[in-house]
Amino acid sequence: METTLIILKPDAVQRGLMGQIMTRFENKGLQIVGAKLMQISQDLAATHYEAHKERPFYPSLVKFMTSSPVMVLAIRGNNAIAVCRKMMGATFGSNAEAGTIRGDFGVSNSFNLIHGSDSAEAAERELGLFFNDGEVLSYDRAIEGWVYDMSGGQPE
Numbered sequence: 001m002e003t004t005l006i007i008l009k010p011d012a013v014q015r016g017l018m019g020q021i022m023t024r025f026e027n028k029g030l031q032i033v034g035a036k037l038m039q040i041s042q043d044l045a046a047t048h049y050e051a052h053k054e055r056p057f058y059p060s061l062v063k064f065m066t067s068s069p070v071m072v073l074a075i076r077g078n079n080a081i082a083v084c085r086k087m088m089g090a091t092f093g094s095n096a097e098a099g100t101i102r103g104d105f106g107v108s109n110s111f112n113l114i115h116g117s118d119s120a121e122a123a124e125r126e127l128g129l130f131f132n133d134g135e136v137l138s139y140d141r142a143i144e145g146w147v148y149d150m151s152g153g154q155p156e
Contacts, residue, residue, distance in 0.1 A: 001155065002080040003033060003136065005126040007115040010068035011108075013037075018071050021101055021114065024087060025075055029147035034074030034127075034136040040066050048129055064111070074127055074136040078148060078155040081123060084116045 006025070008018050022032065040048075045062045052058045075084060089100025093112055096103035106113050117123035127136060141147075148155035 001076055001078055002120060002123065003074055003076045003127065004081045004084055004117045004123045005115075005130060006073040006075050006084060006117075007130075008071035008073070009111070009113055009115060010064060010070060011111040012105075012113045013069050013071060015105070017105055017113065021105075022071075022073065024101065025073075025084070028077075028083065028087065029143075030075050030077040030080060030083065031141060032073055033076045033138065034072075034131050036072045036130070036135070037069055038072060038130075039069050042066055044129065048126065060110070072130045074131060081117055081120065085118065088114050088116050 008021055012018060012021060022035075026032065042062065045065045046053075049058065049061055049065070052061065077083060087101060089096030089102035091102075091112060092109040093102045093106025094109055096106065098104060101114055102112055117126050144150070144155075150156070
């Protein structure tokens with residue numbers, strides 16, 4: 001099981017899409033183990049996006065991410081990182097396939113609704129930036145045996 005960071009960006013919050021997007025993850029069978037509506041500070045945005053610091057879009061990205069509250073989620077599931085990224089769709093809404101979050105809700109190449117960790121290492125780093133100790137929970141769900149085939153002892 002993996003836990004990944006998902007950020008519903010300012011455009012998703014302002015457009016009232018939080019519930020619909022979270023429902024997609026839950027309908028897929030993924031478990032929300034942390035959730036927080038927050039205003040990202042300049043410092044947090046700078047730290048989160050430090051890999052892009054030299055890119056021409058960096059200043060506008062930081063400005064956008066600090067312009068309105070975001071919904072930060074910790075989502076757990078078997079191969080959660082890959083599953084969530086596939087559900088998100090291509091980075092640019094205009095290129096995203098129908099049926100994905102960006103394909104169904106986005107057309108902008110700048111406002112792309114959602115961020116998801118791209119690797120286990122990134123997920124660990126990003127979860128640590130946005131969640132304090134004790135804010136990402138572990139709990140059993142009665143539906144787990146209906147989401148995953150556990151007959152082999154591991155979720156499949």
